[in-house]
Amino acid sequence: MLLAVLSGLIISLLIIPFGKLLTTKWSFLLTILPASLFLYFMSYVPAISAGSSFLQHINWIPSLGVDFDFKLDGLSLLFALLITGIGTAIFFYARTYLKGYIFFDRFFGYLCLFMSAMLGVVLSDNILLLFVFWELTSISSFFLIGFNNDNSDSRKSALTALSVTGLGGFFLLAGLILLGNIAGTYTISELIDARELILNHELYPLILGFLFLGAFTKSAQFPFHFWLPGAMKAPTPVSAYLHSATMVKAGIYLLARFSPILGGTDYWNYPLMAVGGFTMLFASIHSLFRIDLKGILAYSTISALGILTFLIGLGTREAIIAASVFILVHALYKATLFLVTGIIDHETGTRDITALGGLRKVLLPVSIAGILAALSSAGLPLTYGFIGKDLIYEATLHTDYQTLGWILNAVAIATNIGLVAAGFMAGIKPFVGTLPKQFENIHLPYKSMWIPPLILAILGLVFGWFPGPVGDFINHATANAVYGSETDMYLKIWHLNIVLILSVATLLAGTLVYFVNKPSPSKLKAIEKLNSIAPQRIFRGYANDIMRFSRWYTDLFHNGYLRSYHLKIILFAELLLAYKLWISGPITLDLEKITTPSFYEIGVIVILIGALYIVVTTPSRLTSVVAMSVIGYCICLIFVFYSAPDLAMTQFTIDTLSTVLFVLVLYKLPSFINHTGKAILYRDGIIALSFGVIISLIALRVWSEPISEEIANFYGENAYILAKGKNVVNVILVDFRGIDTMFETVVLSIAALGVYSLIRLRLKSTEKE
The missing domain is CATH 1.20.120 (Four Helix Bundle (Hemerythrin (Met), subunit A))
Structure with missing residues (x-):
């Protein structure tokens, strides 16, 4: 597993000297890495579905409790398959989408680094090692979000994402260190044995608070959600990979992984239900006012992440089963919709849904992928999304919080109605109606662009037809790992009960909202008047205060x-x-x-x-x-x-x-x-x-x-024996000077890199362009 995790990092380093070769026909070699890793993890499916798990231990820094400990169980397997499987589709897609781009090789270097970091997060069985990879995802995503670095909005969005997720990472580290010190171990699989000790400790609420901040910032929960819509400035392959199936779900993975250790208490359940419930409803409503395809997908993604947080907060068997299925459901249809959006933007030059229509006549395979993904998103029967929506209602109807039952059901229904309409807006509206004259001459892109989203969309349909095998081989093991015991999960196409009635009613209501709702620039401008009280403005105000303080501090203490x-x-x-x-x-x-x-x-x-x-x-x-x-x-x-x-x-x-x-x-x-x-x-x-x-x-x-x-x-006894010196003072001086020289070497190396960077600042003509 260590080689699987580090393979992306190794390839990204090899791209530095050999990256220029990738701009030729050899770029197809890049897809071998995620495809090979996907097949590698698929080989574990039979054993893990049978209840096995796999551990790997390699000493790294044992004195600090940091080792290369990796664990592959149902939860980590699901995420590893998403990271590598959807990663394969993204690699194929990006080869054509970014063809001819001056920094083509650099993009794939960042992408390989990010894939390696995400695999490290989901496979780590050491909480400090998990944090190392957690921060590496933030750094690599910073480069990907700000990839169009000549655009000021891209740079600003990348800095915002890094600042918010970096702040959460700081608190997460504090929580993980407290957790490890209390339990006496930094190994995740051993923390479960110290569960009672942790839950009864006076610092338990503080640990939860720090852990929640780390998860909420990474998974864009309210009030930290604003960085995700801004991150849509990134190239479409980045949005499809990071913001549908991987990075934003790192926070969900964190909550799911620690649920058997820290969950099951009011301190755990109520905050997650409250934050997740508000986030999913708030973002669902906001998505209905967006006219940019990426904006719609961004807010519907935030809503989906809120649903997952909400389900983990419920913590019941039904809720955990629903979360394990919805993770896969959302990854399939949302990655498809992002890739379809990228094709529309690539061919038409716009993502404005008020200017799009009738594209099925010129982009037929793309329209099929978009419509299938939208139907799965809406929860149409015989799609995997239908099963996901069914299980959500199953969880809210069979909750332990009877006094809140009707509120939880109402929030879930309202959220799903909004998501049905948003899915239709993103996946159906651009392809129906009359084709504008300016789009009559556009044509299908290369197959490597439209085949990946079509495959993902068809999988959402096939999984809906045959939910039993998917549940048995993948989702069942995931639910067991999160729940901490056997869930007896078995998926069916549908159940003839009140859940089916709610699902059909939601689909009909969402369809009605889609036809009634007419997004427009004026409506968007009206809702943006609320930005004066938005979390983004508050955070920006604090950021400006920090900048002013930093300037005052610098002028006072660093005046030159x-x-x-x-x-x-x-x-x-x-x-x-x-x-x-x-x-x-x-x-x-x-x-x-x-x-x-x-x-x-x-x-x-x-x-x-x-x-x-x-x-x-x-x-x-x-x-x-x-x-x-x-x-x-x-x-x-x-x-x-x-x-x-x-x-x-x-x-x-x-x-x-x-x-x-x-x-x-x-x-x-x-x-x-x-x-x-x-x-x-x-x-x-x-x-x-x-x-x-x-x-x-x-x-x-x-x-x-x-x-x-x-x-x-x-020193008198050991100076000669250990250091071969007869003069004790000289031995001491040599020891200290050796340590001092080591740090001086590091400083000089850093200075040399800085000087080299300044020398390289004399750009070539191609680099200036």
């Missing part, structure tokens, strides 16, 4: 003057050290240990003080440099007096070299900046004296502390 940086660093160090001295209590000295200074020691100190006075008072830079060298040589003599000739020689060498360098570049340096005002001089003098006093007090405290010989004995 070296003396200002030194001043702030020294002040911070003084406050920190002074606080530590204060809480450590009084300093006790044994005066009998203090020896009387000799006359030559006093003489050296007098010379040092005199040189120091010259440094701070002279107007000449050369005089200041010479006086500084005198201070350095005085310190050398002090080292000699106290039997430290190695330190004295080091100080002598450094001081001499520094003085020579100062004198050599003296003529290149600017003249002294005359800071007028005694206040500044007094301020600097007080800070300098305070620093000296604090360092002196630290030295006295160290001197007054009882001597511990434990460390000295360790």
